[in-house]
Amino acid sequence: MSDLKLYNTLTREKELFIPLTPGEVKMYSCGPTVYNRPHIGNLRTFLWSDLLRRYLEWRGLRVKQVMNITDVEDKIIRDANKAGQDIGTYTAPFIDEFHAAVAEMRIRPADAYPRATEYIPQMIELVQHLTERGHTYTADGSTYFRVSTLPGYGKLSRIEIDATSDFSRIESDEYEKESARDFVLWKGKKEGEPAWPAPIGEGRPGWHLECSAMSMNLLGETFDIHTGAVDLIFPHHENEIAQSEGATGKPFVRYWVHGEHLNLDSQKMSKSVGNIYTLPDIKEMGYSPLALRYALLSVPHRTKLNFTEQSLDDARNALGRIESFLLRLDDLARSAPRDAAQSDGHADQLIGRFLIAFEEAMDDDLNTAGALGALFTFIRGANIAIDAGRISAADAEGMRTAMMKIDPVLDIFPKRDEVLDGDIEKMIEARIAARKARNFAESDRIRDQLLARGVILEDTAQGTRWRRK
Ligand code: AMP
Numbered sequence: 510m511s512d513l514k515l516y517n518t519l520t521r522e523k524e525l526f527i528p529l530t531p532g533e534v535k536m537y538s539c540g541p542t543v544y545n546r547p548h549i550g551n552l553r554t555f556l557w558s559d560l561l562r563r564y565l566e567w568r569g570l571r572v573k574q575v576m577n578i579t580d581v582e583d584k585i586i587r588d589a590n591k592a593g594q595d596i597g598t599y600t601a602p603f604i605d606e607f608h609a610a611v612a613e614m615r616i617r618p619a620d621a622y623p624r625a626t627e628y629i630p631q632m633i634e635l636v637q638h639l640t641e642r643g644h645t646y647t648a649d650g651s652t653y654f655r656v657s658t659l660p661g662y663g664k665l666s667r668i669e670i671d672a673t674s675d676f677s678r679i680e681s682d683e684y685e686k687e688s689a690r691d692f693v694l695w696k697g698k699k700e701g702e703p704a705w706p707a708p709i710g711e712g713r714p715g716w717h718l719e720c721s722a723m724s725m726n727l728l729g730e731t732f733d734i735h736t737g738a739v740d741l742i743f744p745h746h747e748n749e750i751a752q753s754e755g756a757t758g759k760p761f762v763r764y765w766v767h768g769e770h771l772n773l774d775s776q777k778m779s780k781s782v783g784n785i786y787t788l789p790d791i792k793e794m795g796y797s798p799l800a801l802r803y804a805l806l807s808v809p810h811r812t813k814l815n816f817t818e819q820s821l822d823d824a825r826n827a828l829g830r831i832e833s834f835l836l837r838l839d840d841l842a843r844s845a846p847r848d849a850a851q852s853d854g855h856a857d858q859l860i861g862r863f864l865i866a867f868e869e870a871m872d873d874d875l876n877t878a879g880a881l882g883a884l885f886t887f888i889r890g891a892n893i894a895i896d897a898g899r900i901s902a903a904d905a906e907g908m909r910t911a912m913m914k915i916d917p918v919l920d921i922f923p924k925r926d927e928v929l930d931g932d933i934e935k936m937i938e939a940r941i942a943a944r945k946a947r948n949f950a951e952s953d954r955i956r957d958q959l960l961a962r963g964v965i966l967e968d969t970a971q972g973t974r975w976r977r978k
């Protein structure tokens with residue numbers, strides 16, 4: 510079993526990670542609220558969530574990761590109304606942009622991307638369960654969760670509930686962490702808002718309800734890991750726990766993993782403040798998605814990260830060092846006659862130390878700074894040994910193999926002989942356009958072209974996904 514330790518917000522401790530079902534991990538990551546373009550702060554969170562999944566898989570576990578797409582919520586409705594569009598039309602380009610950015614960042618797709626609007630019946634059912642168990646009341650056509658009915662409410666955010674707590678009703682999805690409030694589960698229909706018919710009254714779901722319903726439907730009533738950035742601890746995740754545990758009487762999530770924010774000038778990067786950079790902005794500044802990936806990954810998820818251009822320059826330099834080293838190994842493996850230089854065991858020592866240090870760092874709550882430190886210590890040591898003529902062709906190949914061993918986790922090495930992710934996305938877009946225009950010959954041609962380059966397309970209800978052969 511794995512020796513991976515994860516900091517669990519629920520217990521405020523680094524805990525040994527043990528999945529509920531041996532060998533299998535079920536994880537839910539709060540996904541984007543699609544009223545705007547994803548910014549690189551969002552990408553930071555999606556990136557380390559994927560890193561966690563990659564590392565669990567590297568450790569030999571099977572992982573099912575679900576990431577929701579919040580496509581109905583207060584801000585979406587506000588902005589869609591402003592634009593004079595229905596929410597489906599308004600959110601579609603932001604959903605596309607999210608998938609494109611994720612792919613370019615080498616964030617692997619989740620196993621499912623449920624959309625809130627596709628799970629309305631399950632959400633209604635959840636409210637009905639909560640009502641049966643005495644946790645709700647209705648007022649003005651909306652249904653609220655009565656926080657005082659659930660002993661233990663506040664256990665995640667450690668909010669105190671006592672006689673002085675303010676149990677006023679709150680309709681908005683987001684509010685400050687100041688007091689426990691009865692929160693809305695189902696919002697009664699209002700003029701100018703989308704609404705669904707329901708036995709609990711025509712209306713729409715609250716944001717917190719969405720995640721409880723989608724996660725439990727796809728992963729079960731109790732699952733292993735739930736991720737998000739720290740802004741979601743209260744009220745969102747606290748209320749998810751209340752809804753899920755209130756309805757099932759079972760523990761909801763075993764490990765709550767939260768990451769710190771990406772800041773700009775020490776302020777949280779956020780769509781509502783507007784101090785954001787998107788991935789296209791970064792590319793316009795002349796940096797590759799890979800440089801951003803490196804810059805974001807180089808700081809462990811629980812450490813605040815202030816975004817600067819300097820960090821992208823540093824990332825670019827670091828990537829350059831890695832690339833030169835890999836080329837140097839290739840040259841060495843090719844040019845030296847295979848058995849000419851005797852291995853003196855030094856390379857094996859360097860490799861051994863590297864892999865142990867990498868694993869130890871990652872086991873320590875995904876300490877990516879330590880993992881990259883191990884990588885560069887290895888590269889430095891190997892370069893010195895190469896300069897000293899101590900590395901045989903076989904050693905060089907062994908070193909390359911060691912580098913490739915950690916590649917599935919960090920995925921920061923340059924990829925050769927492959928189509929770049931950005932190109933794949935462009936070709937997929939061209940194929941979607943061709944299909945819309947009912948030009949099936951062209952769409953088939955693009956599919957075959959991608960297949961020939963090792964990329965398999967899958968048309969799903971959520972859109973077209975791709976994977977490498
Ligand atoms: P949103 O689209 O705002 O619902 O956010 C999607 C994910 O990004 C959530 O897990 C948020 O907690 C996270 N997030 C939002 N802003 C930031 C930020 N500045 N840094 C890191 N993560 C963020």
Ligand code: ZN
Binds near residue numbers: 539540720745
């Ligand atoms: Zn959520």
